[in-house]
Amino acid sequence: MSNATPSAPFAGVADEQRLRSILYRGAASAFLFALPIIVFLLIWETTVRLGWINATILPSPSNIARRAWVLLDPADPAKSILLTHIVVSLWRALSSFALACVLAIPMGLFLGLNRTAYLIASPLLSLLLPLPAVAWAPIFLVIFGQGDITIIAVCFLGAFFPILYSTIQGVRAIGRHSLWVVRSMGASRFDIFRRVLLPGALPALISGLKLGMAHSWRTLVAAEMLAALTHGLGFMIFAARSYMDVSTMFVGIVCLALIGLLIERGVFGSLEALTIHRWHGNGKVGSHR
Amino acid sequence: MSVETAKILPLRDGAGTKPKIVAKNVQKYFGNVLAMEDISCTINEREFVAIIGPSGCGKSTFLYLIAGFEKASQGELLINNELVVGPGPDRGVVFQEFVLFPWLTVLRNATLGLDIKGVPRQEAEERARKWLRLTGLSGFENAYPSSLSGGMKQRVAIARALSYDPEVLLLDEPFGALDVQTKNYMIQDLQNLWVEANRTIVMITHSVSEAVQLADRVLILSSRPSRIIADVAIKLPHPRDLRDPQVRRYEDEVTALLSAEVDKAMKRERQTFAGRS
Ligand SMILES: Nc1ncnc2c1ncn2[C@@H]1O[C@H](COP(=O)(O)OP(=O)(O)O)[C@@H](O)[C@H]1O
Ligand SMILES: [Mg+2]
Numbered sequence: 047m048s049n050a051t052p053s054a055p056f057a058g059v060a061d062e063q064r065l066r067s068i069l070y071r072g073a074a075s076a077f078l079f080a081l082p083i084i085v086f087l088l089i090w091e092t093t094v095r096l097g098w099i100n101a102t103i104l105p106s107p108s109n110i111a112r113r114a115w116v117l118l119d120p121a122d123p124a125k126s127i128l129l130t131h132i133v134v135s136l137w138r139a140l141s142s143f144a145l146a147c148v149l150a151i152p153m154g155l156f157l158g159l160n161r162t163a164y165l166i167a168s169p170l171l172s173l174l175l176p177l178p179a180v181a182w183a184p185i186f187l188v189i190f191g192q193g194d195i196t197i198i199a200v201c202f203l204g205a206f207f208p209i210l211y212s213t214i215q216g217v218r219a220i221g222r223h224s225l226w227v228v229r230s231m232g233a234s235r236f237d238i239f240r241r242v243l244l245p246g247a248l249p250a251l252i253s254g255l256k257l258g259m260a261h262s263w264r265t266l267v268a269a270e271m272l273a274a275l276t277h278g279l280g281f282m283i284f285a286a287r288s289y290m291d292v293s294t295m296f297v298g299i300v301c302l303a304l305i306g307l308l309i310e311r312g313v314f315g316s317l318e319a320l321t322i323h324r325w326h327g328n329g330k331v332g333s334h335r
Numbered sequence: 336m337s338v339e340t341a342k343i344l345p346l347r348d349g350a351g352t353k354p355k356i357v358a359k360n361v362q363k364y365f366g367n368v369l370a371m372e373d374i375s376c377t378i379n380e381r382e383f384v385a386i387i388g389p390s391g392c393g394k395s396t397f398l399y400l401i402a403g404f405e406k407a408s409q410g411e412l413l414i415n416n417e418l419v420v421g422p423g424p425d426r427g428v429v430f431q432e433f434v435l436f437p438w439l440t441v442l443r444n445a446t447l448g449l450d451i452k453g454v455p456r457q458e459a460e461e462r463a464r465k466w467l468r469l470t471g472l473s474g475f476e477n478a479y480p481s482s483l484s485g486g487m488k489q490r491v492a493i494a495r496a497l498s499y500d501p502e503v504l505l506l507d508e509p510f511g512a513l514d515v516q517t518k519n520y521m522i523q524d525l526q527n528l529w530v531e532a533n534r535t536i537v538m539i540t541h542s543v544s545e546a547v548q549l550a551d552r553v554l555i556l557s558s559r560p561s562r563i564i565a566d567v568a569i570k571l572p573h574p575r576d577l578r579d580p581q582v583r584r585y586e587d588e589v590t591a592l593l594s595a596e597v598d599k600a601m602k603r604e605r606q607t608f609a610g611r612s
Contacts, residue, residue: 231448232424245438
């Protein structure tokens with residue numbers, strides 16, 4: 047329970063204090079997160095400026111930032127080259143991720159529930175799961191040629207297997223007693239699905255989605271280098287090679303890292319905060335098992 | 336304990352005489368392991384029956400058979416004179432391991448049976464709150480199970496089973512995991528709840544004092560493969576005090592029967608062990 051339960055007139059003060067302490071803690075943790083990165087960038091900048099490293103191979107952070115500013119073209123966002131690349135890449139990654147979810151989750155639920163199907167599919171999955179999705183890229187190139195379809199298909203495979211695997215594991219980890227509880231209450235099949243299977247598998251499912259998105263994002267770069275015709279961050283990095291434009295390559299790399307971080311922390315972080323962390327308090331995931 | 340349950344309890348004038356649960360020569364195999372040899376018994380309406388026996392003798396299995404989760408290999412089980420074919424909302428089960436849903440609050444766990452039945456949310460909450468109050472869980476309605484102690488989880492499980500008002504309550508070692516203090520409170524609570532709920536209760540336990548304190552009848556099971564080796568009627572009014580010499584006498588009687596069985600089982604095990612080596 048809360049340690050301070052002040053009488054009514056002081057409640058506002060306590061709230062303000064709490065808010066301030068939350069803000070303070072947030073700022074502190076952001077600073078602690080950024081500090082090593084800032085130090086690293088400073089060292090990098092200095093070594094390049096001192097001429098210890100060839101700037102045409104490793105441009106300084108300030109140089110990269112300047113290049114990013116030019117590519118971003120903030121004066122006219124509609125025509126921004128960098129934004130176009132980012133939007134195209136995001137669209138490809140997200141649509142392949144969504145497609146993977148739509149197919150992998152129902153399939154995972156089915157395989158998790160049906161023992162025979164699981165026994166048949168399990169050896170195949172064990173073979174396919176550790177396979178890097180990019181390995182399929184040449185095959186899709188042969189079938190579909192260069193373009194969005196090939197890129198999305200490869201990213202889809204990157205996301206599909208982690209999501210499928212996690213869903214299966216999540217469902218299989220649900221004890222039969224949990225199912226018995228709702229069946230003894232007269233639950234229909236849909237009730238069982240909605241009230242036990244889905245929420246019960248959710249913690250595993252979320253980590254599968256996280257992994258799937260990460261795989262999709264990683265696969266994207268390689269797929270775009272191989273198969274993109276005009277746009278995408280992977281394409282941008284690879285195309286810059288022809289002009290020896292190392293700064294642009296680094297801009298692409300930084301964008302990939304930042305967007306990856308934002309998806310992981312922003313999207314899946316809040317998804318977890320809304321579900322698992324709330325159920326288990328302070329992130330003590332799995333304390334009930 | 337809450338004020339509501341602390342009222343003076345009426346003397347129960349014995350259970351009804353209408354058979355509620357009937358087991359006829361029930362036998363249960365797991366693969367080729369015989370878990371239950373031959374169980375026959377009749378449990379009457381509004382009776383409180385305790386089942387006691389050595390661990391691993393098939394007590395939980397018997398409860399799951401009544402609940403309809405498992406199927407008997409031989410013989411038949413009847414509820415209200417009808418063959419048990421599967422689980423149903425007429426029988427509420429409280430598992431030894433609580434089996435609460437971590438993604439639901441205490442209140443939503445307790446309303447689950449009513450939600451599934453399609454009872455309007457407000458009515459469901461009202462009924463669940465009543466049982467949460469009677470089990471001493473007021474103020475924890477919005478907590479998640481992970482923040483509760485073992486005793487509280489157990490009480491949520493009991494409130495959940497009582498909220499949807501099953502005719503038969505099946506309890507699997509409901510106090511097994513509790514510390515002595517909590518357990519004593521819960522035994523008191525269950526006595527009162529039983530009067531309040533006016534239901535048929537089958538409780539599994541491995542504690543003789545629990546059985547003697549609560550039940551109208553105590554069925555003693557043999558070690559595996561199990562049979563009923565004794566059926567002891569406890570003809571004493573409620574609430575019972577364990578220090579009461581009459582209660583003590585029943586306790587001694589059941590203990591004697593049970594330890595004779597455990598002795599026999601141990602001897603048999605040692606013999607087979609000696610024979611093997
Ligand atoms: N699903 C099962 N499969 C195989 N054996 C089981 C199963 N359930 C119970 N058993 C066996 O049946 C016997 C009785 O188990 P149980 O009913 O849990 O005993 P109790 O509740 O009296 O301790 C035990 O020997 C146990 O190993
Ligand atoms: Mg048991």
